[in-house]
Amino acid sequence: MREDSSHGSGKARLLTFGVLLLVAAVAAAVLSWAASSRPAGNTLRYEAAKTALQILAVVVIGGFATLATFTYQSTRTQEMQRLARQEERRHRLEDLAADKRDRQDDALRTLLQDTLVSYNATKKLRRKLRAVIEERFTIEAYDKYMFELIDRQLEFEQFARLCPLIDDNRLQNPLIGEPTHLLDPRPECESLEYSYRKIERYLNRIIREYEKSRAKVASTPAGIPISNLSKLSAFLGSRFPRVASRHMDKIVVILHTAVLQPPHLTPEPPTVRRERPRQPRPDTPVVSSG
Missing domain, CATH: 1.20.120 (Four Helix Bundle (Hemerythrin (Met), subunit A))
Incomplete structure (x- = not known):
């Protein structure tokens, strides 16, 4: 399941960047065509060049945003998987204990x-x-x-x-x-x-x-x-x-x-003192001398 999730995330990332690169390539081609004749203002080539520049800017910003989003999602997914593995291991160790x-x-x-x-x-x-x-x-x-x-x-x-x-x-x-x-x-x-x-x-x-x-x-x-x-x-x-x-x-x-004794309780070494004998605690079995 984890491999399928990682594989699907990788395909989505490649598809997204592929679309962005395609749009950027088209915008760059339009910009190159429009700028080749140094167009004057309020002409078709001028407006095409301006639009192509805007698209390239959006593609660059969108690319960085997409990269950051995928990086965050990937990191979060890995962290969740790590926590899930730790939890699974903890339960397994608790069962063994x-x-x-x-x-x-x-x-x-x-x-x-x-x-x-x-x-x-x-x-x-x-x-x-x-x-x-x-x-x-x-x-x-x-x-x-x-x-x-x-x-x-x-x-x-x-x-x-x-x-x-x-x-x-x-x-x-x-x-x-x-x-x-x-x-x-x-x-x-x-x-x-x-x-x-x-x-x-x-x-x-x-x-x-x-x-x-x-x-x-x-x-x-x-x-x-x-x-x-x-x-x-x-x-x-x-x-x-x-x-x-x-x-x-x-x-x-x-x-x-x-x-x-409760589980996971590690006793500390006692301080041994000699005292007069006392009666055992009520909850401790008593063995008679017989």
Whole structure:
């Protein structure tokens, strides 16, 4: 369509200038004929020469006016086409950005949901173990519970490997405006991967104890007290809330804040200050220590 418009405009311009040149040529011929014999006033040749001069003047002025008009129209048409291309490109970029934002939101929501499922499964296992903490641990029970814990540890390891692959600048500095007790003065500690790694490594220490202690438990048919397994006992005590729950709170805040952040908002680096812990905001999901 743009090529047809330019082609039509070019043909109109050539036709106009062709007509002007033809008129100018006729006027010049008449002027040459009339002026060849130096005509006196009030004669046919004199009037013809005067008329030819007027026509030539009109042709010259009209030619410049036509050229200016065509130049203005051409410039305006090109500017409108440029603006139309810019608008089309802007809409295309907005559509791409919206599609990317939708995919990013889906990835963050899925990660948050899967994380909560894994964390709640870990808390469920912990509560089942606390219910039998006074009993002696046989190898069958030890294997059963540790196999469940291994699954949870592998899930958090998977999350730690997955989150760096999420291309989303909302995760670069997501804790702005959040409770400052969740902040860490070291920048690398503000990443999702760091928090996932802390939980995964904590669970892995219990699993390493299982690998070392399984033979001992298996050699005791009556089982051994859970208190003899130091890492597992700490998992059932206050160690788990101090380590895993704090980092789980941070993960939830990071993902929740990122999903709710308006598009095209680039956060500024926060000023980290140590303050006494405050209650999370009402609209932020709260993860209990369990």
